[in-house]
Amino acid sequence: MGTAAVHASTRRAFVARCKPLPHIGAINEAGTVSFLRFAHGMALCSLMLLAATPGACALAADPEPVQGLDYEPIDNAQAPQRGTPVQVVEVFGFGCPYCAEFQPDLSKWAKTLPADVRFSYLPAPFGADPEHCWDQFARAFYAAQAMGVEEKSHDAIFKAKFEQNRIPNCDAIAPVYADFGPDPAVFASTMRSFPVSAKLAAAQQQVLRWGVDSTPTLVVDGAYRVLMTRSGGPDGMLRTVDWLIAKQRPLHAAHPEKH
Secondary structure, three states: OOOOOOOOOOHHHOOOOEOOOOOOHHHHHHHHHHHHHHHHHHHHHHHHHHOOOOOHHHHHOOOOOOEOOOEEEOOOOOOOOOOOOEEEEEEEOOOOHHHHHHHHHHHHHHOOOOOOEEEEEEEOOOOOOOOOOHHHHHHHHHHHHHOOOHHHHHHHHHHHHHOOOOOOOHHHHHHHHHHHOOOHHHHHHHHOOHHHHHHHHHHHHHHHHHOOOOEOEEEEOOOEEEOOOOOOHHHHHHHHHHHHHHHHHHHHOOOOOOO
């Protein structure tokens, strides 16, 4: 997989996922299902037009998310605690070009979330890959958190990697964080520290529990994995997350509604 960012004009032509190993089955499967969805939508649109329903095609073009295509349930998910926010987590990698392409949409969406939804990032520790630098970037994420610069550096690391070509290899990660204050040597040492190693190990276990094997993946409430597909693209992925948030919200209500 190349490291060049996917142009916005063509990104919806791909199943936008970075994986630790080559994978083709998901693309073929998603392509097949999206064709079926297209055929179903066209048939539904025709029926609505026959009924002279205004705006029928617009409604048919945005169907309800489909389990197995747009999202997947996570086995053995724990029930949420009442009175707590709905949790949304992006599993990502700074070395993933699709995550870089998705970031502007995701960042804009995250700023619109209501108070009862909490969004956070989880770096994918898929191993010591010299192309994507999965583990090294994950360590950098946690080091930046520890040094108080993660939030202000997050978007800039994607730009440094894919727009400015300042991170041609994994050894070049620490020096880029000097832009935000940390001394490169101190930052590199923090990346190797015990607290960061512990967080990396916890992230590895979390990714395994959630069954995440590609990025970007959004996890809603620890109960659903949301994937980017040919038919939906970034907008469809976020619509699916909004739909799942609405689905989970009643489970978080401090006082359940009585029927």
